[in-house]
Amino acid sequence: MSAKPKWFQTTAIDYPNSRPHIGTAFEKLGADVQARYRRMEGYDVTFLMGNDENTLKVADKANELGLDVQAYCDDMARQFREVWAVLDISYDVFIQTSHERHKACCRKFIQKVYDNGYIYKGEYQGWYCAGCEEFKSEKDHAENAGQCTNHLRPLTRRSEPCYYFRQSAFQDRLLKFLQDTPGFLQPENRRNEMIGWLETKGLDDINISRLGEAWGFRLPFDEEFTSYVWFDALLTYITGIGYGDDEVTFLAQWPCDTHFIGKDITRFHTLLWPAMLWAAGLPAPTKVFSHGFVTVDGTKMGKSMGNVVQPLEIIANSSVDIYRYFFLRECAYSGDGDYSGQRFEEVCNSELANNLGNMLSRVITIPAKSYDSVLEGTAGVVPQSTVEGIDLKAFVATVRGHVEACRYNLALQAIVNDFLTPSNRYIDTNKPWSLVKTDKEAAKLVLLNMAEALRIAAILLKPFIPRSAEAIYKSVNYAKPWGDVTYADATTLQALPSDFRVTAELIDGKPKPLFPRIG
């Protein structure tokens, strides 16, 4: 029994057709901030991510490269995890859907749904291309004059046996659930879309089986069939925490506190997924956050556009934290955001280098040069605020509210505009560099106050730019271990138990720039 409250969150799982780009990374980043914040706040966090491998496209890609499918998947998973490691994505569990444990647990789930009477055998009818060996959508058929665009031959009407999931049985319950549970789907406008979808289109039963495919997992009650991708992908969220073979762990985690997903798959997560869970006798997730997309220079990113940008390309010329800061500060998580090299430079130079990084240099250099790095007599002295009229409790509460609602851009905006900028102003107003010549004791207090501002900023920034926040924090002998700080520590001005001392590494009496200007 843990005394800590649990916090279970996931991102969507990714198709390993190609390496992650800044769009997929955006999702992981947003989720990571939440996970880091929750850990700071004392939650027992489980953060799950993974790759969605049981799809024909993945098998096709592997075959195209002449690779064993499993080997291909494992290698891609390695590559994905490398990127996530570079970005400091602090996931706890990484699932690959092609692994046997996941498949075995899925089979238990699907058997349960079958036993509960929500799966029935039927016929699937559709337009079939013998060349592709797959069904095409009605839309494909209508738009291409009944021809397959790959093989330029007519599609034929074909039917085959299949298994349906009785999604329609949950129509009313879902509608009521969405209407009665405002916090379930965020942002709000997407909730309206889903309610609208239910009211106008309603739910059909869906074909959850595929016939004659080797890749994927077999239905437990009919081994001739494999499972439809979505029925297997969504299940990572429960198999990853023990569903099927470790009920104790599973029940301690579920329901999920937040699924972080892209806006394109909102329907699967807010209609199909709750229905699936209910069909198996499990509760729906607590919350689904449907984020926007990242565009590049104002246009949609995609292979066909040839403008796919990968995280490592950007980081090669900057740093992880600059990367993190840019997307978190510039792209509202609830909507679409844009990446451009020029904007990237602007934001990083002005807010990170000139504002935050420069502030650290200003605060460290004078004590280092004029006081031999120690401000004697400052032990036990309670600092004063550098921001006139600020109510720290209210300010931290505002930032906290933004973080919990995934308004990361607003949280960072508040920290920079309402805290860091005024603190920089405080230095100019109080001129410690000249005070040090006339009243060395008074100058100490000014510097002490500035150091306190840095402490508060470092704590608030910890979930966003963990490495840099730590570097700031460890530049001064703050008392509390970095690993133990919480947002509550930023709500009060705290005296140092021993005299202020510069602990940053100095080169020629100056700290190394935290964020070098770029460009």
Add this chain to the structure above:
RNA sequence: CGCGGCGUGGAGCAGCCCGGUUAGCUCGCCAGGCUCAUAACCUGGAGGUCACAAGUUCAAAUCUUGUCGCCGCAACCA
């Protein structure tokens, strides 16, 4: 009439839900200041009829309707 979003000083955005202080913020630009600091920091300034039109109102960027323009989704390209 498929659904939805957007159009605010040179650029990017906030405000709009719950109409009412001189329409905010970041970048850029101009002029000063400072010199501790990463040519960084601070102060001041120029620049907007809040897409357009009509309506509701004592009062509209904010509500209603219409027009124009741009963009997403609807199809396993995050």
